[in-house]
Amino acid sequence: MSLSQNALAENSGVTSQASGRGAARERLLLAASDLFCKQGINATGVDAVIAAAGTAKTTLYKAFGSKEGLVEAVLEREGESWRKWFVEEVDALPGNPSDKLVHLFDVLKKWFAEEHFYGCPFINAVAEHDKDDDRMRAIALRHKTVVLDKIRELAREARPEDAEGLTHELALLIDGAIVAALITRDPNIADHARNAAARILNNYDLDG
Amino acid sequence: MSLSQNALAENSGVTSQASGRGAARERLLLAASDLFCKQGINATGVDAVIAAAGTAKTTLYKAFGSKEGLVEAVLEREGESWRKWFVEEVDALPGNPSDKLVHLFDVLKKWFAEEHFYGCPFINAVAEHDKDDDRMRAIALRHKTVVLDKIRELAREARPEDAEGLTHELALLIDGAIVAALITRDPNIADHARNAAARILNNYDLDG
DNA sequence: AGCATGATACATACCGTTCTGTTTCCTATA
DNA sequence: TATAGGAAACAGAACGGTATGTATCATGCT
Numbered sequence: 182m183s184l185s186q187n188a189l190a191e192n193s194g195v196t197s198q199a200s201g202r203g204a205a206r207e208r209l210l211l212a213a214s215d216l217f218c219k220q221g222i223n224a225t226g227v228d229a230v231i232a233a234a235g236t237a238k239t240t241l242y243k244a245f246g247s248k249e250g251l252v253e254a255v256l257e258r259e260g261e262s263w264r265k266w267f268v269e270e271v272d273a274l275p276g277n278p279s280d281k282l283v284h285l286f287d288v289l290k291k292w293f294a295e296e297h298f299y300g301c302p303f304i305n306a307v308a309e310h311d312k313d314d315d316r317m318r319a320i321a322l323r324h325k326t327v328v329l330d331k332i333r334e335l336a337r338e339a340r341p342e343d344a345e346g347l348t349h350e351l352a353l354l355i356d357g358a359i360v361a362a363l364i365t366r367d368p369n370i371a372d373h374a375r376n377a378a379a380r381i382l383n384n385y386d387l388d389g
Numbered sequence: 390m391s392l393s394q395n396a397l398a399e400n401s402g403v404t405s406q407a408s409g410r411g412a413a414r415e416r417l418l419l420a421a422s423d424l425f426c427k428q429g430i431n432a433t434g435v436d437a438v439i440a441a442a443g444t445a446k447t448t449l450y451k452a453f454g455s456k457e458g459l460v461e462a463v464l465e466r467e468g469e470s471w472r473k474w475f476v477e478e479v480d481a482l483p484g485n486p487s488d489k490l491v492h493l494f495d496v497l498k499k500w501f502a503e504e505h506f507y508g509c510p511f512i513n514a515v516a517e518h519d520k521d522d523d524r525m526r527a528i529a530l531r532h533k534t535v536v537l538d539k540i541r542e543l544a545r546e547a548r549p550e551d552a553e554g555l556t557h558e559l560a561l562l563i564d565g566a567i568v569a570a571l572i573t574r575d576p577n578i579a580d581h582a583r584n585a586a587a588r589i590l591n592n593y594d595l596d597g
Numbered sequence: 598a599g600c601a602t603g604a605t606a607c608a609t610a611c612c613g614t615t616c617t618g619t620t621t622c623c624t625a626t627a
Numbered sequence: 628t629a630t631a632g633g634a635a636a637c638a639g640a641a642c643g644g645t646a647t648g649t650a651t652c653a654t655g656c657t
Contacts, residue, residue, distance in 0.1 A: 203635090204636095205635080205636060205637090218520075219519065219520050219521070220519045220520075221431065221516070221517045221518060221519065222517075223429065223431040223432055223517060224431055224517070224518070224519065226611070226612060226613080227612085227613060227614085228611085228612085228613095235637095236636070236637075237636060237637040237638060237639085238613095238614085238615090238637095238638090238639085239615090239616090239635095239636075239637075239638090240635080240636055240637075242613095242614070242615080243635085243636090247613080247614080248612095248613065248614090299520040300515075300516060300520070303572075304516060304568050304572070305516035305517065307508075307571060307572055308429070308508060308512060308513035308516035308517055308571070309429045309430075309431060309432070309513065309516055309517030310429060310432070311427065311428045311429065311432065312426075312427050312428075312507040312508070312571070313427070318572055318574070321572050322572060322573065325572065346581065346584060349578070349581040350581050350582075350584060350585035350588070352565075352569070353562055353565035353566055353569055353578070353581060353582050353585060354561055354562065354565055354585070355565070356564070356565040356568045356569055357560075357561035357562055357563070357564040357565030357566075357568075358561055358565075359568075360512050360564045360565075360567075360568055361560070361561055361564055363515060363516070363520070364511075364512070364515055364526055364529050364530060364533065365530065366526070370557070370561070373554065373557040373558050373561060374558075374561050376554060376558060377558035377561060377562070377585070377589055380558070380588060380589045380592035380593070381585055381588045381589060381592075383592050383595075384588035384589075384591050384592045385588070387591075387595075411601090412602095413601080413602065413603090434645070434646060434647080435646080435647065435648085436645085436646085436647095443603095444602075444603075445602065445603045445604060445605090446603095446604090446605090446647095446648080446649090447601095447602075447603075447604090447649085447650090448601080448602060448603075450647095450648070450649080451601085451602090455647080455648080456646095456647065456648090
């Protein structure tokens, strides 16, 4: 398992927790992330989490207070690392902002093709909680807002006049591609999304 | 509650179950549909279902065998009635097939604005089950295929040459709009989707 | 009479959470 | 350097609640 390897590698790091202090918390975060995303939050018990993390139950409750606290920590971590990955990949894309707005769907395609692709954890979390639970929706909304801001940044460079509309239209394609990839398990769905994005941009170009 | 009204109206119908026979099954279906969609499947126990339906637990297990059987029956029913509603609304739209492909997002907007809009039950169901569970994905896929077929029908009339690509691109916008509406609770997101659809269609028109 | 349904108690298992007790290991002081 | 203190983590039992599913018995309609 890559988890235990990760736990071992922890002790050789030069970080603040040089000798394993706080390593349990990290293991819990990694294990919970994997299980919550794959099986669903409600379908994953704390016993399964601590078993996968190789920690004691006390450790979990000392570190996160409750399962709900663990869930929030997992989503925060997961969101942050995904956005970091996504933004870096998009920034590394060749071409001008318009090109990036199109080929950002090739970045998503790489994500869809990963063996451990389980869809967007935030969409999934909202889907399995009470639909009137504003807390979960707020967490998901925060994530989507940050992603939206990145798209908007590119859209403003590409087409300052139409940035807002363009941003939301592309964001819809992103969400649509994510759920379609989750259900069909076909990463190639991203190609359709990329084509759609190109057409939208092309049409905006005709307007101006 | 509209549920009990519905249950009462059941007995005055001219259907095969003229005198309340099988009425309990119907009440279970309606109650479970509402609870599963609003709270999530895993978060809803059978006790809550039978309490809302006003039936005994025996009746549920006689009619559906298990909670899983009830879930499948609910999804089947929910999918069928939603698709019937959607297709009728789209068919009633004015204009040619191209116009319908654009204004189908106004139909979705009406759905998003409903008080009891809880997103797509199939997307939600996949999101809260194990991501390697092919059974749930197959059920969701069946639903999405039927919807896709309706879009394809219109796309073939609108642009026979590009029907397949157009179909998938619009389907992505539909899914994206659904999850965006679920998370933001803003039905107006459908306007962005409609605009995007118009641009895509417009771009296809330029190609041909 | 016969069947669908209702009410209720029950079996069994798992849930999240707390508790008791032990082991490990870093750190500070003698 | 040796030792004592203390924080962190481990192990696992126990608790109250709730999950799905079953068994028993009563009731009412046709």
